[in-house]
Amino acid sequence: MPIFAIKMLAVGFAASMAFPGSIAHLTSTSVGQTSQSLILHSFSDGAPNAYIQTAALYATPSIQQNQSPLDRWIEKLIAFESNGKKNIKILDHNGEHSFGCLQFQKETFEEFGMKYQLIAINDDTEKLIYNCELQKEIAKAMIKENYSNWRHWYTSVMIKKLGLPPTENTLLYSPKKDVEDLKLAEAKK
Numbered sequence: 001m002p003i004f005a006i007k008m009l010a011v012g013f014a015a016s017m018a019f020p021g022s023i024a025h026l027t028s029t030s031v032g033q034t035s036q037s038l039i040l041h042s043f044s045d046g047a048p049n050a051y052i053q054t055a056a057l058y059a060t061p062s063i064q065q066n067q068s069p070l071d072r073w074i075e076k077l078i079a080f081e082s083n084g085k086k087n088i089k090i091l092d093h094n095g096e097h098s099f100g101c102l103q104f105q106k107e108t109f110e111e112f113g114m115k116y117q118l119i120a121i122n123d124d125t126e127k128l129i130y131n132c133e134l135q136k137e138i139a140k141a142m143i144k145e146n147y148s149n150w151r152h153w154y155t156s157v158m159i160k161k162l163g164l165p166p167t168e169n170t171l172l173y174s175p176k177k178d179v180e181d182l183k184l185a186e187a188k189k
Helices: 003-018 069-082 106-115 132-145 147-159 175-187
Strands: 022-027 037-042 050-053 089-091 097-099
Touching: 069 132, 069 147, 097 106, 106 132, 132 147
Parallel strands: none
Antiparallel strands: 022 037, 037 050, 089 097
16 A cells, blocks of 8 residues: 555544544545545534545646746746745735735836836736736746846745756756656655
């Protein structure tokens, strides 16, 4: 029995003990899928059933072979910055809020979005800042214009060890390297 299945059985047992009158069922997924699930059926009066989804086995950003190296790096950056969450808002270490999948601060988002003519001065940036595709386009333009703009994501790049973005002469796509990088990113969380 695979080790994750044994762990899931242990989780199921622990959960069933925590919820009196419940039975835990392990629902495993086939190889290649990304998560395991646990369903708790409660037989107590008025107690709801619970469905617990375990963490993904691998990070699953939308990395595709036809993407450029910079696009793949940005997808990894999203995993480091927001764990793929698009509608996230956090209070950053500098006292400002950071928004969306790439954790842009409002001033940076507006400055570079307008600079690259991806947003207009009269656009509702309160809503647009959560648009992950727009954030990716802005980030990509930032890195292409000035390589040192990666510093806007210093913590992910240097502290969390994502690594620098690729340069123009980056070698071809390496699926093995991407999988290794994603596993490393997940292990550090």
